[in-house]
Amino acid sequence: METCLGLLLVLITLAIIHIVQSQDQQGFISLDCGLPTTEPSPYKETDTGLWFSSDATFTRSGKTGRIKENLEGNSKPYKTLRYFPDGLRNCYNLSVDKGRRYLVRATFVYRNYDGLNNGPVFDLYLGPNPWAEIDLRQVNDTGEEILHIPTSDSLQICLVKNGTTTPVISTLELRPMEKDAYITKSGSLKLFFRRYYSNSGSNIRYMRDVYDRTWVPFFMKEWKQISTTLQVDISNTYVPSQDAIKNAATPADTSAPLTIKWSSKNSDHQYYLYAHFAEIQDLQANETREFNLSLNGVQFYVPFVPRKLAVFTVLSRSPRTCNGGECNFQLIRTNRSTLPPLLNALEVYTAIQFLQSQTDESDVDAVKNITATYALSRINWQGDPCVPQQLRWDGLNCRNTDMSTPPRITTLNLTSSGLTGTIAAAIQSLTQLETLDLSNNNLTGEVPEFLSNMESLSVM
Template sequence: MKILNRFLLLLIITLAFLQSVQPQDQSGFISLDCGLVPKDTTYTEKTTNITYTSDGNYIDSGVVGRINDTLMTQFQQQTWNLRSFPEGQRNCYSFNLTRNRKYLIRGTFVYGNYDGLNQLPSFDLHIGPTKWTPVSIRGVGNASIHEIIHVLSQDLLQVCLVKTGETTPFISSLELRPLNNNTYVTQSGSLMRFARVYFSPTPSFLRYDEDIHDRIWMPYIDEKTTSLSTDLPVDTSNSYNVPQLAAKSAMIPENASQNLNLEWTLDDITAQSYIYMHFAEIQNLEANETREFDITYNGGLRWFTFFSPPKLSITTVYNPRPVSSPNGKFNFTFAMTGNSTLPPLINGLEIYKVLDFPQLETDQDEVSAMMNIKTTYGLSRKISWQGDVCAPQSYRWEGVNCSYPDSEPPLIISLNLTASELTGTITHKISKLTRLRELDLSNNDISGEIPAFFADMKLLTLINLSGNPKLNRTVPDSLQQRIESKSLTLL
């Protein structure tokens, strides 16, 4: 089953096999055509009927581009445009969602020689402050697709492209799909898709609306196996909602007396894995026929015993705890029991690698405050003001210092916006930075009053408001008391 190792490179290429479908509910879908202009543009992609919108409302930076015209017929429409990031080390998309919700997040990258340089880019992709995956483009006309199943720790999700060398990061499309929180449960971390296959000789990829969650399934049959299929509907109403076309086909060994074997190799030998196997009996068994098998892996380790797939109904078998292999290799054996008269079968397989998130995100209340400060003063021009405010430390926002308490989210302790062309009054959102010790708003064009809320910021010890000629320098009484007690200095 080594073909699984090439899975990501094949998904989007030659999708002419996909047929037009009738629209279904896309509630909760976020489908971004990156670089689509103008930013209020929407369209329906003809092979999936997915509605795509511009990414312009989710990011403040980047340059729009378009792949070479000669390549467009090979790809779906959402990959014709792209957004590249020649400036800044980290550029991030921001989504206001709901914490603790589970999403499938998919980034698609088609270089298409958009810049005329014929120079294949490589860069990193991050979720918040944590590296998700490297992205390496292997050919001008190749696609790279990366998926992760991720539970939000905050209401704000940030997907970032990070420059790691001389080439320019870019992205073609970014898609978010809500999932049932009772599925793909892990002890820790998120799940990076390694492979998702169904067992059919028909060379057709499946995605929405065959799959209501818009997961992409790749067909697979090898030379030592054969396939079964049925025209009868299969009950797929368990939490995983396997597509009907996947449920209605299955793989069995070519020699019915032999075991069924599946094998793959992970590129990271230290990786922890979760494996989801989907089964349904799709043959009409006679009274004297039985299908029952044991599942073992890597030399006899027990996975499941005496398993009989239910008739025309999907059951999903998975490991509740992550598994690993010392050399990254997995070999699963499906062997008939002594009671069985029929060979083992399998309808669908999903393989994921665990990605842990050791770096905590900045406190959400403080992030919200900083996003409001950014909007109030029009600071989108600050290229570093993207992604997590404090983490990782190497990408901390310009003018911001943070504390990093053990096992707790980072906190903002100083904010320096000197000479940042600030106008208007001093925003009350600054008061939400409850751990702030130093604030520098000097040499701007701030007007209005010095706010009294500064007196209530108990950790604040230094405020610099000098160089703001329009500012009324009258000091509120409560703030004057802090100054006189020498707990705070006002410049």
């Protein structure tokens, strides 16, 4: 009897652990792109504890490939990929909560999987807007990360050909974020870098960061490392990684400023900075640490005293620019400070404006329903139906008055498309439709009355 009770308690404990872990990843989408159908999905990635799933149900196209060379460490999600030899635009569709901020991360590993020694170059789109150019000619792998608020309940990540090479993708990840964090004047935030300051260690991810942000260690020879084994209170809006905040850099020359430099070929970049500080040394009664913050000589925050074993985030509420693309972020000791400045972690983003509105939601829903009704399968019917114009779906014309106004579908041409059954009721939801062509199909039944009630429809 005692043995049975013991076994029952073990099973209950395991069930609770599983529930807690599932809750921890609530809202996470982690796609292993190109995962073969013969392999388990989902599976638990052992380094992070993240559950990765096949991408097969999130995209309608592409083929699966496998990296031939051995990758160091446990990197199962990066050993397979999906490549897209057909069509100009191939997209993933992710269900999201409209108006919520998400971290979106995509990684691309080429490593000559196809034996051609020809790394691809292609564009990455977020909905109808360009996000980044992916260039794998000189590197084996790369990635992009953005903080973005979707304007609909569907987020489309698209790989778009801009030449003759074949786009590839290895992983696609989505993480819901705290709504009050990373607020901008306008636009989304494209990651420039996210560092914690340590002269040892490895990248930090989930479960050591609740949002699965990647923190990369960084250190300079003119700095001095300080660290603590004590717990640091990280419970502010940004919840930076505990393991990152337990480390910090100070200048080895205690009278010198702590200087962080970076540069960009784009001198017009607008930056948002999030500097995370915590006093992790046990200061004596006669010791103080106080410093000013500046970016390219312009005061950023003055004066600042880190909180003992508690994180405080200093941030830019408006975007900052750097003349000539050269940025110089300095922490400068004040006259009354007895200790040099410190910095635990720093996130730098560039503001990116997605100016093109998505096609009207009701039109998108209608054309999706029409697609489902007739089981249409067209390679270019992916992504936004109307924009960008050069990628507009075959058989559609749209009215696109300006970038801030959602385009409307005005023409639907499904001639010679092998349609069967009756005329789809979803057509009546295209309220701005002017031209409809359903000729040369095998449709049956009467012409529905709703067509005569569509005020804009003039040609059929």
